[in-house]
Amino acid sequence: MKVLLTAINSKFVHSNLAVRYLNSFTKDLEYDCKIREFSINDREEHILKEIIEEDADVVAISTYIWNVEMATRLANLIKSVNPKIEILYGGPEVSYDSRVFLKEHIGDYVIEGEGERTYREFIEYKLANRKVEDIKGLHYKNNGEVFSNGTRPLMTFDEVVFPYEEDEDLNNKIVYYEGSRGCPFNCKYCLSSTSHGVRFHSIDRVLKELQYFIDKKVRLVKFVDRTFNCNHKYSMAIWDFLIKADTSTQFHFEISADILKQEEIDLLRNAPDGRFQFEVGVQTTNDEVLRNINRFVNFSDIKEKVIELLSIRNIKQHLDLIAGLPWENLESFIKSFNDVHSIKPEEIQLGFLKLLKGSSMREESDKYGMVYSPYPPYEILKTDKISYKEILILKKVEAVVDKYYNSQKFNNILNYFYPKFDTAFKFFYELGEHFEKKGYFNRNIGNSEYYKVFIDFNNEILNSSEEVLKDIIRYDYLSFNKKRGIPEFLKVKIDKGEEEKIKxxxxxRYAFREYSIEKFSIDIEEYIKKGIVINKDTYYLVGNNGELIKIL
Incomplete structure (x- = not known):
């Protein structure tokens, strides 16, 4: 018997943890198991061809909000080509209403909830070693009728087998790892609120498994632990191990900044630059809204810890906001954005509430006038506090924030504009409106156009001098792009005689392959370091990474 464990990831660089868990948990059973990973950007015809050519008896599909529609279409196509192939679904998108899902879709089985042991017993059933009706957590069809076997109790977490193979090729992949399952909090919008408690692997086991990634020279490991630092002993031991490790691998953690202890912050000061990335769920800075969604924390506590981490300057921080929460209107969300922006983290994610199946937020949606898409990812359309038009405003702001703020390639340009507007949100709002007016949201624009936008924006919105702005744009451009591709509107001619004299x-002392000779109308170094505009012709060597060497 052959089973094909199928993952349709949101991006090519992602690796699917779930199918690897199922494979590793059944390694000792005598059946043929193969993993195939695709992405939602692959053509369905291609995925179908690859699946059919595997000639499997069972195709198991890992389902999430980003792939469930493609997964069900593929199931239809698979059955059309070969009705004998059985379809097994699993994953968060089918774990809440499993019975209804199986009744309404093409397929034969659904695993509800935590899947390792249920999948193992399913394989034993297929090998004629177990009765199907005895498998807890499994829903199945028999002559078109759906049968359910009840809920399976949670496993002891150390029963789970390490999911990665010794010879597995993880080059250029974002690798996911789970040191704990569950969350100590009960946020209404999150599926973690449907189960209680946190289960941990032993620290010794986690350190051994992390050494595997280090030895493999994996580029980025993302912990999927919902609140990594909820256990002080656990987080301290792992951070200490990774800080001391001889590795270039980066590690990403979702943390609650407000519960960081001083001992942890003191330890993190020793982390090599870039070793760690932290994702901090702020969601809103309105403390009343936070309490009403069961997040019992004050923004001031989060801010204090985030600022302290920023002062260390060795950990990249990504702060999340969620638009469309109950009780939060546009004015409150704008304040939240400005509050978070004032901290100046490396990234701000402006996300939109998704009313996930099984979440208490979805169950209470009528109470708050919530209207959301019935299609995955079930995103909010409006509430009794925020209109659809206001959501669209935030969509535009989100797009320009992601491109310009989060890329970290336009920082000096942004710093030029911030003082010209009442708030950071006002600036990004006007920039988003400018993008829409020019039609940039409806077409792909080239790299140089992303810089030219600011020249047009400055002329049309602020009607102020271009010369200083062009110098700043040119510096940011040269910091991340090759000089030979510099667009015409940023070029500044230097007298040939002057250029030869400088060379x-x-x-x-300097290789001119690595530096360009640039003339500025302001002292660009004073502006970059202090934000001061000194109108004075200056000459610099500008390195590929933005290094400045004053030469005249």
Missing amino acids: NKYRD
């Missing part, structure tokens, strides 16, 4: 003077 002769500095040739012994």
Whole structure:
């Protein structure tokens, strides 16, 4: 018997943890198991061809909000080509209303909830070693009728087998890892609120498994632990191990900043630059809204810890906001955005509430006038506090924030504009409106156009001098792009004689393949360091990483 464990990831670089868990948990059973990973950007015809050519008896599909529609279409196509192939679904998108899902869709089985042991017993059933009706957590069809076997109790977490193979090729992949399951909090919008308690692997086991990724020279490991630092002993031991490790691998953690202890912050000061990335769920800075969604925390506590981490300057921080929460209107959300922006984290994610199946937020949606898409990912359309038009405003702001703020490639340009507007949100709002007016949201624009936008924006919205702005744009452009591709509107001609004189003077010290000679109308270094505009012709060597060397 052959089973094909199928993952349809949201991006090519992602690796699917679920199918690897199922494979590793049944390694000792005598059946043929193969993993195939695709992405939602692959053509369905291609995925179908690859699946059919595997000639499997069972195709198991890992389902999430981003792939469930493609997964069900593929199931229909698979059955059309070969009705004998059985379809087994699992994953969060089918775990809440499993019986209804199986009744309404093409397929033969659904695993509800935590899947490792249920899947193992399913394989034993297929090998004629177990009765199907005895498998807790499984829903199945028999002559078109759906049968359910009841809920399976949660496993002891150390029963789970490490999901990665010794010879597995993880080059250029974002690798997911789970050191704990569950969450100590009960936020209404999150599926973690449907189960209580946190189960941990032993620390020794986690350290051994992390060494595997280090030895593999994996680029990025993302912990999927819902609140990594909810156990002080656990987080301290792992951070200490990774800080001392000889590795270039980066590690990403979702943390609650407000519960960080001083001992943890003191330890994190020793982390090599770039070793850790932290994702901090702020959601809103309105403390009343936080309490009403069962997040019993004050923004001031989060802010204090985030600022302290930022002062260390060795950990990249990503702060999340959620638009469309109950009780929060546009004015409150704008304040939340400005509050978070004032901290100046490396990234701000402006997300939109998704009313997930099984979440208490969905169950209470009528109470707050919530209207959401009935289609995955079930995103909010409006509430009794925020209209659809206001949601669209935030969509535009989200797009320009992600492109310009989160890329960290336009920082000096943004710093030029911030003081010209009442708030950071007002600036991004006006920039988003400008994008829409120019039709940039409806077409792909080239790299140089993303810089030219600011020239047009400055002329049309602020009607102020271009010269200083062009210097700042040119510096940011050269910091991340090759000089030979510099667009015409940013070029500044330097007298050939002056250029030759500079090269002769500095040739012994600098390789001009790595530096460009640039003339600015302001002292660009003073502006970058202090934000001061000094109108003065200056010459610099500008390195590929933005390094500045004053030469005249």
